[in-house]
Structures are given as C-alpha cells and as structure tokens.
Amino acid sequence: MAITIIDVAKKAGVSPSTVSRVLSNHPRISPATAAKVREVLKELGYHPNIMAKSLVSKTTNTIGLILPKPAEELFLNLFFSEVIRGIVTQAARTGYDLMMTTGTTEREELEAVTRLVKGRRVDGVILLYSRQSDPLISFMLEHGFPFVLIGRSDEFPDILSVDNDNVQAAYDATRHLIAQGHKRIGFVSGPPNLIVSGDRMKGYLQALKDAGIEARPEWIVEGDFLQESGYRAMSFFMCLPERPTALVTIDDVVAFGVLRGLTELGYKVPDDLSLVGFNNISLSELSTPPISSMDIGIYQIGYTASQTLIRAVKGEAMPQKRVIIPHRLIVRESSLIQAKD
C-alpha cells in the first residue's frame, strides 16, 4: 500500500490539509510545522498520487503527442525521432510527461484522441503534420482543447503552430540549383494531401518562375517520404526523352532512393544529376556522395512546439500564434557541380 497524505498527517500530528499545504508551498504555514511535516514526508517516502491530484486539480502535467494515422512511414524517417527528441527534452525540463497515441485507421485515430482529450488525460496535445482539412484540428477547436500544430493549416491559419517557411525553403533549395547553372530541375514531392508537400511544391515553382524557367509537369512526381518513392521517381525521370539535370526531393530519404537507383544504373551524382534533399538527417553526409540538404531544425521544431503548448496550457500570454523555425541549406557534393548545358 502506498503511503498517503493522511499517513503523513497522522505521524506528524497535523491535519491532511496542512500536509497538502506544505506540499504546495502555501505561504501561510508556520516554518516549524512545515519543517516537521517535511521531515515526516521524507521519512515515510511519500509520493503524491497523481491521479488523485489530477482529479481535483483538473490538470495532468502531461502533454499528448498524436502521431498521424500512417505513422508507419513517419517512423521510418529520422524526422520523427528528432521531433520527439525535441519535445521530450523540453517537456521533461518543464516537469511534464509525454503521452503518445496513434491509430491505424482514421476512426481509431479519432478514438485515441478522444480518449486523451475527453478523458482529461492530458493538458494539451501536439499534432504532428497536417493534412488538408484535417479532422483532428476541427476536433480540437470544437472542444476548445489546447493544442499546437507542427505544420500549417490552410483552413485555420490562426491556430498555434510551429513550422518552417516551407515555401521559402523550397524556393531557396531550387534557387541554389539554378545558381549552379541548372535549367532543367525536377521535384519529387510527398503525399499530395500533406500541407508541407504543397508548400514546398509552391516554392519550387516560384523559384523556377522567378528565374524565367518554365516548369515541366513531367518533371514533378508525387510520392511519400520513403526511399522507394525516390527510386521510382528516378527511373521515371531517367526514361524521359529530355531529363532534368537536377532534382529537389521532399526528404533526404527520398534522395537516398534516387541516389541508389542512379548508382545501380551507372549514373553519377552530381555529374549526371544534381541532388538537393530536405531535413538534413545525419546520414545525408555519409552517403556517397554526401547529399546537399535543407536543414529545417527538426529538433528545434519539437522543442518549440512543446514549449509553446506548455505555455498555452499554463495560460501564459502567447507572443505569436505561429512560430517559424529558420532553415538553412547545407551544400554538399551532390549539388556541387556546374550544370554542363
């Protein structure tokens, strides 16, 4: 049997409420009794029952992380670990715990969230990634439950969110390729229903446009965040009568896939095709050749999201609804050659 506040009260010869007060550093309590109580507290090895505390205080000191339905693919990506690392580090630092759920189907997903939110199991949640017209966002809004989105929502631009300027980032990545002299630049995108895919696509197109280069639909393919996606894109591109000389990919892992396919077919990077990825995962610098990548500060995204959410649940004033984490291009060999024509 765990020891309760009452046990402590008895042993210290005071009332339970006094113990409670000591525990919460109530101002009006005599130093003498406080000391006495604290002593007994230590002696008995007391630890608060969080459930009981939550029941009355209506807070849990826990934040929830909702993994998007097709968590599978996310997990295969270093992005995921990095975000969590940021979240869990900051949360732990603030004395919060992290609760994770996911659902395989859309229904399961909503069920899991309902359990967390309506069951008052967490004080707020972090939504990872947003889809076009995400049902989860509407759900949170409807219930007036604190949350922050990692990503961006078209429908609800006014919610708390942490994101990159993905349009600008893709613009910059494409710009870099253009500066290297490339005129035929392709783009391997992610799932079209994800906002981030759209944003990066937009930046890519804008960069072409600003440089007076015409976009070619056949040089744009959509996939997921997996290597197969890159592999498929690569074989598609290389069979084209007129192929791109450079590629921007939605993720480094996709770039890996492209690279592998290219190598198998005997093509050389960057000589035959230049490559710029996104996310700057640790393995990008280890490939042969190392892959240029847009670093989007993933860890910081997680860290900031957690920080923002915790501030929000504590009712602190939010300086800004939308926090943008800066990006920066890491140029490596895969794009370090001037286009030949």
Add this chain to the structure above:
Amino acid sequence: MAITIIDVAKKAGVSPSTVSRVLSNHPRISPATAAKVREVLKELGYHPNIMAKSLVSKTTNTIGLILPKPAEELFLNLFFSEVIRGIVTQAARTGYDLMMTTGTTEREELEAVTRLVKGRRVDGVILLYSRQSDPLISFMLEHGFPFVLIGRSDEFPDILSVDNDNVQAAYDATRHLIAQGHKRIGFVSGPPNLIVSGDRMKGYLQALKDAGIEARPEWIVEGDFLQESGYRAMSFFMCLPERPTALVTIDDVVAFGVLRGLTELGYKVPDDLSLVGFNNISLSELSTPPISSMDIGIYQIGYTASQTLIRAVKGEAMPQKRVIIPHRLIVRESSLIQAKD
C-alpha cells in the same frame, strides 16, 4: 463542463451505479436498462474521466517507456524509432497508451521513474537497454512494479525481458565473414557498460576461436552507436601495420561511418575491407555499396515487449520470462567478396 456518469444516470432515470455497470458490461443487468443507458450515453456523448477511474481502480491503462539517460544518441539512431513504433502499435491495439520519460542526469532519470511508478501513473514500464548493474532494474524490483526489459540483465536473469540472442547473432555475423575467407576480422563495439556490447563481443570472439583464428586486441575498438565512432575506428584500423580485411560493427550507423571514412581515403568496400553491421536499418541497403547487416527484428522487439508487459500487468500467466527475437543476416555487397589472402 464535461458530462459525467451522474448526468447520464439522471437522464436515463437510473442510478449512477447502474450506469457504471453498463459501462463495464456487468453481467447482471437487464437488457432493457442497458439499452436505455447506452442510448443516453451516446446521446450525451459521455466519455469516462480516466483520472477518476484510475483513482479507484488503481490501473491506468498506460505503460511507461523509460529512455536511457543518454537518450541523445539513441534518438539519432533508427533503432529507437523502430522500437517505439512496435511498442506504440501494439499498445494502441490493446487500448493502452504510452507514456515516455527520460532524464538527463542519473538523478533526473530516477526522479522521472519515481514520478511514474510511485505516482501510480502507469501500470508497468518498459526499460530500454540495460547497463551493467542497472539501478533502474533494482528500483523496479524493490518496488515490485511490473516491468519488462528490452535487453538482458546479468544480475537478474529471471526478470521479464525481450532480447535477441546477441551472442549468437554476433557469432553468425563473424562466421559469415570467416566463410568468405577472412582471417583478419575486427570488431567495432558499443559502449562497454551496455550489456549488448558485451554479448556481441563475446559472440565475435567465440566465432574466431571456433575457427581457430586468434583474436587481436588491436582489432577491437569500443565506441558508441554513432557514425563518428565508426569513422574513428576506421582511421585507427587503417593506420595499423597489419590491418583487418573485414569488420563487424555494433550498428549500421557505425558501419556508415566506417564506409564514409574509407571512401574519403580512397579505399573500396568490400575490396579493401568487408563490412557487416547490425540492425538492418532501412538506409543500409541504400548506401554505396549496400551494407550487409544483421536484422534483429527491432519492430518485433518493441511489439513483443509491449505485449509481454501488458500481459504481465493484467496478471496473465507468462509462458516464459525471457523472449528471444530471432535474428537473420542480410547479405549485401559490402561483404560479398572472397578475401584475397
């Protein structure tokens, strides 16, 4: 205000206890009232307050995952995401949520665990990795708290655990290299205080011994699970007057590091040095050349650990204390050449 069991009772014209019974599918309840109650339940959109339920039932339907102190490095490794993916998938499937904590220092770590365990915040915990004489294991044992270890404990062989046969796996990996004709085989290990490092080292040594090959201390180096570790090991080995012709590394990421260094120096894999890694992360097949790797079923480790723990907290009979996930070597180019001498 969230709607409670009492609201439902009132509206359905029954007592709160009846509603509670319906909720928990109590047998002795008339189908008529059950139906009526369920209807109101739905109508009002009732959702149980988990804190209240936990307070009385003393269970939380939550399992805790304790990340080892130096969580940093773990996070940089795909191993982590895969394990979590397994855990969270199985937990969600069983209606459990996952709670994660970590601590930067050893004290913080113990504090976090104490919060979870003594605060009755979770029903059981999963320990990721075990160190030699791990204080967390003793802690759990002392408090009689349900837990399963991913890994192995020398001190307490009798605890619930999910693991690979790492000795055998390393044996097999080394064996493979020997079968390719190698006689000079090195080993890049992990942190010496981790049990897994010792186990794999043991298997490596045993394989050499069984093949009548003498182990050379200078061909064994210890590092962490990061690429730098591989890089350093590589530069060390290649400066040796007599160098190994093949390497077993504790992790694929380390193999990546070796590979990168080798490539930079102009060496070729597998021609100058054959490589076999561990964990078979998805990127292993994408490197140039693709890296042979021991697949240890990481996802399954997580899945099984979660399953085992949940069974344990439910008090189900445990068929076996220690579950071994099978391993299997995936041979790729990095070790696909006969040794020259």
Add this chain to the structure above:
DNA sequence: CTGAAAGCGCTAACAT
C-alpha cells in the same frame, strides 16, 4: 437486477 453509500487520495473553501 438495481440503488444507496462509502471511499480512492487529494485540494480548497470555510471555519476557527
């Protein structure tokens, strides 16, 4: 088969 009542461990008025 169902209701009344007690209580899980804690906090927060309201007293004193």
Add this chain to the structure above:
DNA sequence: ATGTTAGCGCTTTCAG
C-alpha cells in the same frame, strides 16, 4: 496558522 468538510468522477460492497 491550522483543522473540518465537502467534493472531484468513478467503482464497489452491501442491501433489497
């Protein structure tokens, strides 16, 4: 400054 009391929302004897 401290004690008393009344719940938080739910489950669970114990009656009937």
